[in-house]
Amino acid sequence: IGHQDSWLNIKAFINGMRSISVGELSMEHIKDTFCYIPPRSVFKMKVRSKKGDTIHGVYIETFLDPEKLGPQYIRGNIKKVNEAIAVAQKLNAKIIALGGFTSIVLEGNLNPFNTTETKITTGNSLTSAFIIKGLENASKELNIDIKASQLLIIGATGDIGRACTNYFKGKVKGLLLCARNKKRLELFSKEISKEGIAVKYSTDLNHLIPEADIIISVASSKEIVIENHKKSVLICDAGYPKNLEQKIDVKAGVSLFHGGMGQIEEGYDFHPDYTKYFYKYPAPHIGHGCVLEAIVLAFENIFKNYSIGKGNITTDKIDQIYAMSVKHGIELAPFYNSQGLWG
Ligand code: NDP
Structure with missing residues (x-):
C-alpha cells in the first residue's frame, strides 16, 4: 500500500495509466479529482528469489493528497489507508507493507480492522538495514x-x-x-x-x-x-x-x-507495467525497503506483524531481516540520486 509524494509524480502516474488515444489530463484536472478516487489495486507483481521461489502481490494506491498529510487531515487519511487495507484483505493478501506515510495507521491502534488473517508491517526494519x-x-x-x-x-x-x-x-x-x-x-x-x-x-x-x-x-x-x-x-x-x-x-x-533502497537480483514483473511513467530508477529492479520487507517475509513464509509501533526495531531485528533479504538476492541498491548513479 502506498502513496505518491508529489503532484508531478501523480501527473506522470495518472497519464501513464491512461491509454495514449484518450490524451493527457492537465494538472488542474488531476488535482480536482485524484483524491476522490477510492483506494484500489493498480498493478500486479511477480517477484523472484535467487532460491528459485516466486511470490505474487499487488500494489494498492491510496490516492492521498501529497500536500495534505499534516495532522489536520489525519482522520480522512486514516480512513483511506484503512480502505486500502480492506482492498488487500478482499484480495486475500497474507501480508501488507504500509509504505511511507500510510504506516500512520499502526501508530496508537488506529487500525480498526481485524488483521488476524492479514498481517501488516511498516517495512521499517529492512529500510533501516539498507540505510x-x-x-x-x-x-x-x-x-x-x-x-x-x-x-x-x-x-x-x-x-x-x-x-x-x-x-x-x-x-x-x-x-x-x-x-x-x-x-x-x-x-x-x-x-x-x-x-x-x-x-x-x-x-x-x-x-x-x-x-x-x-x-x-x-x-x-x-x-x-x-x-x-x-x-x-x-x-x-x-x-x-x-x-x-x-x-x-x-x-x-x-x-x-x-x-533505504534495495535491488532484487532475480528481478520482478509488473502487470500492467507502468515503470516507464513512475518509480523510475537509474538501475533495474530497485525497490523501497518497506515493500521489500514484506516480499522477504513472504519468501520466508513469515506471516506476522513484523515491524509495528515506534521504537521497537532492535539491531538484532535489523541483522535478521537483512540476512533473510540477502539470502533471497535482495541486496542494497547501487548509490544514486536525482542526477543518476554515482561515479
Ligand atoms: P516517523 O513519523 O516515525 O518519524 C519522523 C521523524 O521525523 C520524527 O522524529 C519527527 O519528529 C521528525 N521530523 C518531522 N519533521 C521534521 C523536521 N521538519 N525537522 C526535523 N525533524 C522532523 O517516520 P518513520 O521513521 O516511519 O519514517 C521516516 C521517513 O522515512 C518518512 O519520510 C518515510 O516516508 C521514509 N521511509 C522511507 C522508506 C524507504 O524505503 N526509503 C521506507 C519507509 C519510510 P518531530 O515530529 O518531533 O519533528
Whole structure:
C-alpha cells in the first residue's frame, strides 16, 4: 500500500495509466479529482528469489493528497489507508507493507480492522538495514572513517531514526540528534547519553549541521533547510518527500544518495507495467525497503506483524531481516540520486 509524494509524480502516474488515444489530463484536472478516487489495486507483481521461489502481490494506491498529510487531515487519511487495507484483505493478501506515510495507521491502534488473517508491517526494519549498510559502504568507498565521524540524524525520534541512532551509538565519534518535538528529543537523547555516548541534540538544525561529517535524514518534511554544512559531507536522504536533495548542490563536493533502497537480483514483473511513467530508477529492479520487507517475509513464509509501533526495531531485528533479504538476492541498491548513479 502506498502513496505518491508529489503532484508531478501523480501527473506522470495518472497519464501513464491512461491509454495514449484518450490524451493527457492537465494538472488542474488531476488535482480536482485524484483524491476522490477510492483506494484500489493498480498493478500486479511477480517477484523472484535467487532460491528459485516466486511470490505474487499487488500494489494498492491510496490516492492521498501529497500536500495534505499534516495532522489536520489525519482522520480522512486514516480512513483511506484503512480502505486500502480492506482492498488487500478482499484480495486475500497474507501480508501488507504500509509504505511511507500510510504506516500512520499502526501508530496508537488506529487500525480498526481485524488483521488476524492479514498481517501488516511498516517495512521499517529492512529500510533501516539498507540505510545503515548504505552508509557503511559509502563511507568505505569515500574513505570516510565512521568511527572518527560526527553523525547527524534528522528525524532521530521517529521509528527509523531511533533504529539508526541505536545501531550507530558507540560506532561513531558522536551523535547529533534533531527533531521538532523538544520533549521527545530530550528524553531520547538523555537515554542515549546515559550509556556514556557523546550526544548533542537540538530542534534547530543550524546548531548541529556545521559539525556533521555524515547525515541520515529520515523525516517526512519538505521544510528542512540545510545551510553551513561541511563541504564534503556524506548524506543518506531516506525521507519522503526527499528531505534535502532539492536544497543542496550535489555537485559541489557533497555525496548524497537516496537511502533505504534495495535491488532484487532475480528481478520482478509488473502487470500492467507502468515503470516507464513512475518509480523510475537509474538501475533495474530497485525497490523501497518497506515493500521489500514484506516480499522477504513472504519468501520466508513469515506471516506476522513484523515491524509495528515506534521504537521497537532492535539491531538484532535489523541483522535478521537483512540476512533473510540477502539470502533471497535482495541486496542494497547501487548509490544514486536525482542526477543518476554515482561515479
Ligand atoms: P516517523 O513519523 O516515525 O518519524 C519522523 C521523524 O521525523 C520524527 O522524529 C519527527 O519528529 C521528525 N521530523 C518531522 N519533521 C521534521 C523536521 N521538519 N525537522 C526535523 N525533524 C522532523 O517516520 P518513520 O521513521 O516511519 O519514517 C521516516 C521517513 O522515512 C518518512 O519520510 C518515510 O516516508 C521514509 N521511509 C522511507 C522508506 C524507504 O524505503 N526509503 C521506507 C519507509 C519510510 P518531530 O515530529 O518531533 O519533528
